[in-house]
Each structure stands twice: as structure tokens, then as C-alpha cells.
Amino acid sequence: xxxxxxxxxxxxxxxxxxxxxxxxxxxxxxxxxxxxxxxxxxxxxxxxxxxxxxxxxxxxxxxxxxxxxxxxxxxxxxxxxxxxxxxxxxxxxxxxxxxxxxxxxxxxxxxxxxxxxxxxxxxxxxxxxxxxxxxxxxxxxxxxxxxxxxxxxxxxxxxxxxxxxxxxxxxxxxxxxxxxxxxxxxxxxxxxxxxxxxxxxxxxxxxxxxxxxxxxxxxxxxxxxxxxxxxxxxxxxxxxxxxxxxxxxxxxxxxxxxxxxxxxxxxxxx
Numbered sequence: 001x002x003x004x005x006x007x008x009x010x011x012x013x014x015x016x017x018x019x020x021x022x023x024x025x026x027x028x029x030x031x032x033x034x035x036x037x038x039x040x041x042x043x044x045x046x047x048x049x050x051x052x053x054x055x056x057x058x059x060x061x062x063x064x065x066x067x068x069x070x071x072x073x074x075x076x077x078x079x080x081x082x083x084x085x086x087x088x089x090x091x092x093x094x095x096x097x098x099x100x101x102x103x104x105x106x107x108x109x110x111x112x113x114x115x116x117x118x119x120x121x122x123x124x125x126x127x128x129x130x131x132x133x134x135x136x137x138x139x140x141x142x143x144x145x146x147x148x149x150x151x152x153x154x155x156x157x158x159x160x161x162x163x164x165x166x167x168x169x170x171x172x173x174x175x176x177x178x179x180x181x182x183x184x185x186x187x188x189x190x191x192x193x194x195x196x197x198x199x200x201x202x203x204x205x206x207x208x209x210x211x212x213x214x215x216x217x218x219x220x221x222x223x224x225x226x227x228x229x230x231x232x233x234x235x236x237x238x239x240x241x242x243x244x245x246x247x248x249x250x251x252x253x254x255x256x257x258x259x260x261x262x263x264x265x266x267x268x269x270x
Contacts, residue, residue: 053157054158055240058248059217063220064227068249069251088106092106103130103132107126107128108129110166112168112210122165124165136181137181138181143188146184147196150184156244161213164210167180167206241265245263
């Protein structure tokens with residue numbers, strides 16, 4: 001009788017000869033090293049894209065400047081996203097030239113609030129503003145699973161917070177904003193046919209959300225101070241496993257077994 005135990009997957013060859021496989025490792029190392037030194041990887045402050053995560057532990061760890069421990073994720077999606085963002089910026093600037101006017105404002109630095117607020121220093125770079133539609137647009141180049149989640153459930157909470165903070169930043173510049181738009185592109189597909197757009201017209205509830213995040217951020221900064229001074233440990237801070245732990249810089253599955261640094265990534269265990 002045939003065994004029902006599935007066969008182990010065949011290792012993926014990275015070259016047609018031993019030399020080619022070794023050379024593949026050399027090339028990948030260049031990509032990994034450069035990605036780890038990119039501005040986005042080295043930034044010490046949190047931008048609008050990070051503030052709204054559900055997990056207190058993830059945000060507090062970033063605020064405290066804890067070292068990256070996650071060696072599970074591969075930088076390739078981030079590299080691809082950076083390249084596609086640069087291409088999109090060029091495309092929309094060129095479209096303005098074709099139109100003979102400025103409809104699109106790509107890659108604009110914005111600051112949601114001024115003065116002494118929890119959002120101080122949390123400025124960011126918004127992907128795109130559409131002056132015809134009074135819309136703040138954000139490019140997301142997503143894999144198949146993330147695309148399916150957006151189609152089914154809409155943007156996750158941290159996307160919504162990010163887009164609202166960008167909207168507030170444009171409002172501070174004196175530009176009207178009536179909606180934000182998530183532009184989800186099928187990064188791993190062969191065409192743009194799978195592109196999905198989620199638009200949202202801004203209401204009072206969105207401003208209420210930002211007020212909630214403002215209180216939340218102030219509390220998280222207090223936790224960060226406690227971490228830095230040693231008054232608290234990372235495991236003391238509440239975690240939320242619904243926030244894609246796999247992508248968190250503090251995710252370290254071994255922590256569940258060796259009680260070492262980092263977060264095991266499952267809030268039910270911690």
C-alpha cells in the first residue's frame with residue numbers, strides 16, 4: 001500500500017552547475033546586503049505606514065529602536081516594491097507633461113500635524129495626490145495572498161491610518177482632500193488585469209480614528225521609554241497576532257522555545 005506521507009519537496013536548484021549555484025548565493029548576498037542598508041530599513045523614526053499597526057509590541061519595539069531579529073522574511077518583495085514605486089513616480093510625472101498641467105503630485109513629503117503632538121517627527125512621503133479628484137492615492141504592490149485579503153476584507157487598519165495621515169498632510173498644505181484611494185497592483189502576476197482599487201470617501205469617523213491613534217501612540221511612546229530604560233521587557237507589552245507577524249522586524253519563532261530576545265509571533269502564547 002502506498003504511503004500517505006507526503007514526499008519532502010525537492011530542493012529548488014539555484015543554478016545548473018555547482019559554480020552557478022555558488023554564484024547565485026553571491027548575487028543574492030549583494031541584494032540582501034543592499035536592501036538591509038536602504039533608507040527604509042535604517043530609518044529610526046516611524047512613518048505613517050507603521051504607526052497604525054494593531055500590535056502594540058511591534059510599534060513599541062520600533063519606537064525603542066530595537067534591533068531587527070526577523071530572518072524569516074526575504075527582502076525581494078521590498079526590493080520589487082521600491083523599484084515599482086520609482087517607476088510609478090516617473091510615469092505620473094510624465095503624464096503631467098503629456099497633459100500640459102499638474103494633475104498628479106507624486107512622492108510628496110507631508111507632515112500630518114504641527115506642534116507638540118504624539119505625531120511630531122512622524123512625517124512621511126505620500127505616493128500620489130490627484131488634483132482632479134481631490135484624492136490621496138497609495139501604491140501597494142502585493143502578492144497573491146495580500147491581494148485576495150484586500151479584495152475580500154478591504155485595507156487593513158494600518159493602511160487606513162497611513163492614508164488618513166497622508167490626507168491630513170495634504171490638507172495642511174492647503175490642498176482639498178475628499179477621499180483616499182488604495183491602488184493594489186498584482187505584483188506577482190503577468191499583467192495589470194488583476195489590479196484592484198479600493199476608494200473611501202472621508203467622513204468624521206476617519207478623523208475620530210486619528211484621534212484614537214493619537215492617544216494610542218502617546219501610550220506606546222511611554223512603553224518605548226520603559227523599554228529603553230529597562231523598566232519593562234518586550235514580553236510585557238501586549239501583542240496582536242492578527243497583524244501579520246511574519247513581516248514584523250521583531251518576529252523570532254525561536255523565542256517561544258529559548259525565551260530569548262524578540263517575539264514568537266503568537267499573541268495566544270505571550
